[in-house]
Amino acid sequence: MKKILSILILTSVLALSLSAQTGSEIMQKVIDAQKVNSSAMDIQMTLVDKDGDTSTRRIQTLILNENDLTKTITLFLEPASVRNTRFLTVENSGRADDQWIYLPSLRKVKRIAAGDKDGSFMGSDFSYSDMGSSGSSVDDSVQTILREEKYNGRNCFVVESIPNAGTDNNYGKYVTWVDKTSWLTLKVEFYSKDGRTQIKELNSENIVKENDHWLAKKITMETLASGHKTVLDIKQVKYDIPLNPGYFTTTFLETGRAK
Amino acid sequence: MKKQVILLLLLLTAAMAFGQDGFGDIFGSEEAAETQKSVVLNGEIGFDYKSYLDDSWNSDKIFLPFTNLNLLFTTDSIPVEAKIRLTLEGNNLDTILTVGDIVSELSLRSFFSFGYLDLGLLKIEWGKGDGIHVIDPLNPLDQSNGISCDINEMKRSELMAKMNFYIGGNGLFEVVYKPYFHPVETASTGRWMVKDFTGFPSPPDTELPGYSQVAARLTSTIGIFDLGGMYYYGYMTEPGMKFIFTPTPLPTEIIFTKAQLFGLEAGWALGPFTFRTEGGYWLSEDREGMISHLYNDRAVWLAGFDFMIPGTTLFISVQEFGSYVVNFDSSNPLDMDTGMSYGDNAMTNSVIAAVEGSFYQDKMKIRMAGLYLFEANGYMILPTYTWNIKDDLELSVTGQIFGGDDEGPNPYYAWRNNDSISLNLKYIF
Numbered sequence: 001m002k003k004i005l006s007i008l009i010l011t012s013v014l015a016l017s018l019s020a021q022t023g024s025e026i027m028q029k030v031i032d033a034q035k036v037n038s039s040a041m042d043i044q045m046t047l048v049d050k051d052g053d054t055s056t057r058r059i060q061t062l063i064l065n066e067n068d069l070t071k072t073i074t075l076f077l078e079p080a081s082v083r084n085t086r087f088l089t090v091e092n093s094g095r096a097d098d099q100w101i102y103l104p105s106l107r108k109v110k111r112i113a114a115g116d117k118d119g120s121f122m123g124s125d126f127s128y129s130d131m132g133s134s135g136s137s138v139d140d141s142v143q144t145i146l147r148e149e150k151y152n153g154r155n156c157f158v159v160e161s162i163p164n165a166g167t168d169n170n171y172g173k174y175v176t177w178v179d180k181t182s183w184l185t186l187k188v189e190f191y192s193k194d195g196r197t198q199i200k201e202l203n204s205e206n207i208v209k210e211n212d213h214w215l216a217k218k219i220t221m222e223t224l225a226s227g228h229k230t231v232l233d234i235k236q237v238k239y240d241i242p243l244n245p246g247y248f249t250t251t252f253l254e255t256g257r258a259k
Numbered sequence: 260m261k262k263q264v265i266l267l268l269l270l271l272t273a274a275m276a277f278g279q280d281g282f283g284d285i286f287g288s289e290e291a292a293e294t295q296k297s298v299v300l301n302g303e304i305g306f307d308y309k310s311y312l313d314d315s316w317n318s319d320k321i322f323l324p325f326t327n328l329n330l331l332f333t334t335d336s337i338p339v340e341a342k343i344r345l346t347l348e349g350n351n352l353d354t355i356l357t358v359g360d361i362v363s364e365l366s367l368r369s370f371f372s373f374g375y376l377d378l379g380l381l382k383i384e385w386g387k388g389d390g391i392h393v394i395d396p397l398n399p400l401d402q403s404n405g406i407s408c409d410i411n412e413m414k415r416s417e418l419m420a421k422m423n424f425y426i427g428g429n430g431l432f433e434v435v436y437k438p439y440f441h442p443v444e445t446a447s448t449g450r451w452m453v454k455d456f457t458g459f460p461s462p463p464d465t466e467l468p469g470y471s472q473v474a475a476r477l478t479s480t481i482g483i484f485d486l487g488g489m490y491y492y493g494y495m496t497e498p499g500m501k502f503i504f505t506p507t508p509l510p511t512e513i514i515f516t517k518a519q520l521f522g523l524e525a526g527w528a529l530g531p532f533t534f535r536t537e538g539g540y541w542l543s544e545d546r547e548g549m550i551s552h553l554y555n556d557r558a559v560w561l562a563g564f565d566f567m568i569p570g571t572t573l574f575i576s577v578q579e580f581g582s583y584v585v586n587f588d589s590s591n592p593l594d595m596d597t598g599m600s601y602g603d604n605a606m607t608n609s610v611i612a613a614v615e616g617s618f619y620q621d622k623m624k625i626r627m628a629g630l631y632l633f634e635a636n637g638y639m640i641l642p643t644y645t646w647n648i649k650d651d652l653e654l655s656v657t658g659q660i661f662g663g664d665d666e667g668p669n670p671y672y673a674w675r676n677n678d679s680i681s682l683n684l685k686y687i688f
Contacts, residue, residue, distance in 0.1 A: 040282065040285045040286065042281075042286050047620065055649070055650045056650075060281050060282050060285075060286065062282065062285070075281060075282065077281050078650075079650035079651055079687075080301060080650070080651050080687045080688050081647075081650060081651065081653070081687045083301060095483065096483075096528065096530075098480075098483070098528070099528070105409075106384075106411070107382070107384065107411065108384050110389075110526075110533075111485050111526050111527070111528055111533060112528065112533055113528040113529070113530065113531050113532055113533045113566060113567075114528065119567065119572050119617065120572070120617070120620055120621055122621070123620040123621035123622065123647075124620065125620075228620060236286050238285065238286075241285070243285075245428070246428065247282075248428075249428035249429050250428075250429045250480065251425060251428060251429065251431065254431075255368075255370075255375065257370060257375075259370075259372070259425055
């Protein structure tokens with residue numbers, strides 16, 4: 001769930017790292033273009049089933065980078081059944097992330113294992129691993145540039161990424177369209193573990209530049225077998241703003257107030 | 260108690276001001292401003308329909324509408340929050356309602372630079388266990404309607420003051436004062452009665468200064484470990500009984516055992532596993548175990564883990580918990596520890612396990628939970644199916660199955676005819 005709003009970056013981190021020099025440069029540019037000291041995002045998540053029925057989730061997330069390590073706090077606002085659920089992830093150097101969740105129904109902060117990555121995030125088409133992957137490394141995959149082509153009117157690199165054997169990954173292959181101008185991922189195809197069957201597809205729209213940062217304000221993930229879609233709308237985003245470190249503590253999880 | 264509730268209601272009214280959801284200070288008055296509210300009101304309304312397989316009681320079928328209302332008042336101008344939880348159940352309507360019947364929680368939280376103060380009718384959960392604890396002495400459990408999956412639903416809120424001091428970003432030092440004491444609540448009649456106490460004396464009034472209690476707890480995080488230590492000075496929640504011999508034993512007085520509890524807790528994550536442990540020692544006023552109507556020293560423990568099976572949405576949780584009575588004397592049948600034991604064993608051990616699966620974008624959940632008490636072959640099985648019809652509308656079907664040996668105060672044996680199936684529909688707002 002970490003880096004929830006930087007899905008484009010994250011999928012890029014998963015998908016991009018090229019054995020060739022050009023691939024490495026692309027990956028580095030993608031990462032550099034999105035690097036911030038802090039960010040805050042207000043997101044609406046709309047779930048759309050194959051009949052067109054919709055339901056809405058609302059989350060706000062704060063991200064703070066300190067010494068190349070990321071802390072993320074996510075607050076769930078809607079629906080009512082999850083309101084005021086708070087989720088804290090602290091990235092560590094050399095070991096797994098620390099993760100705690102505060103569930104209002106239990107009124108208790110619980111530590112949870114960072115390995116629970118396969119589950120659906122808030123009933124959406126995103127898994128927890130889709131939403132964040134600080135532990136993932138570009139070295140975990142073999143990257144191949146397939147071609148260069150236009151996608152939605154933008155010039156893109158199309159990159160195939162195959163995770164190395166033994167790495168912890170939900171997918172067997174990714175194919176990613178990287179915009180040469182913004183260095184955002186405009187489209188990602190996710191394949192089954194055998195790499196043969198496409199399972200999901202992610203598309204980015206409304207590419208804008210705000211405060212010198214490129215951003216996709218609308219991201220859609222579709223599960224192809226069910227026809228179920230999840231649309232992320234970035235309602236607000238702020239970069240490099242001062243954030244109270246007190247937000248990134250278990251005390252904030254428990255009380256909802258940063259000291 | 261009623262006076263205190265009214266006083267707290269007045270304090271709540273005084274504290275009413277503005278409230279907010281979300282990071283309002285960051286997202287300001289733009290999109291997120293729509294979440295600004297003066298008062299946050301949420302809760303649920305719905306009904307339970309429970310049918311017992313055994314119809315030897317009048318209450319073989321129960322229709323129970325319920326409403327839970329949570330009101331949270333917060334203010335930016337002064338660092339105070341006030342919370343009230345009102346519970347109204349259909350069966351309450353048959354009797355004259357008191358404030359205490361409706362107000363299930365009522366509290367004020369005041370923030371300071373160094374911590375925060377909680378005051379009121381509170382439910383506090385201590386310990387790293389998942390829904391089960393052995394070092395969680397502040398709220399007595401209400402077992403008069405059997406057992407619930409939700410420990411907070413079984414807890415009685417208690418009047419207390421709790422000061423919480425920040426220790427760094429992730430540490431907390433809590434100090435608690437409880438003016439009164441209430442024991443564990445069990446059914447004296449009906450299908451949930453474990454033992455027939457007809458003819459026994461009434462318990463003493465424990466809403467007296469002499470029954471006040473204090474407790475403290477320090478928790479923090481070191482590396483992958485969440486650690487804690489606690490201390491409690493008060494009473495064991497189980498009642499003891501004094502007897503005279505005429506020549507048969509005749510109960511004359513209910514006594515509560517004064518005791519201290521020292522506890523430690525730890526939780527940590529390793530790979531896909533989350534581990535949880537608790538350990539404690541009850542230091543009784545009857546350390547040598549010579550007084551029959553008092554409980555002896557007791558060691559308690561809990562250890563467990565949970566994890567998500569890789570590649571699935573199946574979540575598994577297992578916990579073992581138990582106790583060992585020090586200086587246990589099985590030769591004295593009137594000794595409270597002997598009377599409350601299973602098969603004259605100083606030790607009790609139980610394991611509780613659950614498997615939960617989530618399907619169709621979390622629209623459907625299936626959970627199978629079970630508990631097994633080794634010394635009395637007691638068991639409880641709780642299957643649950645939940646269907647989220649809409650985000651705010653939930654339907655669930657729950658079963659309860661009990662059984663066990665006629666050994667000691669085995670509640671699962673006593674409830675062996677209470678197998679049931681219930682339907683719950685609730686709207687969450």
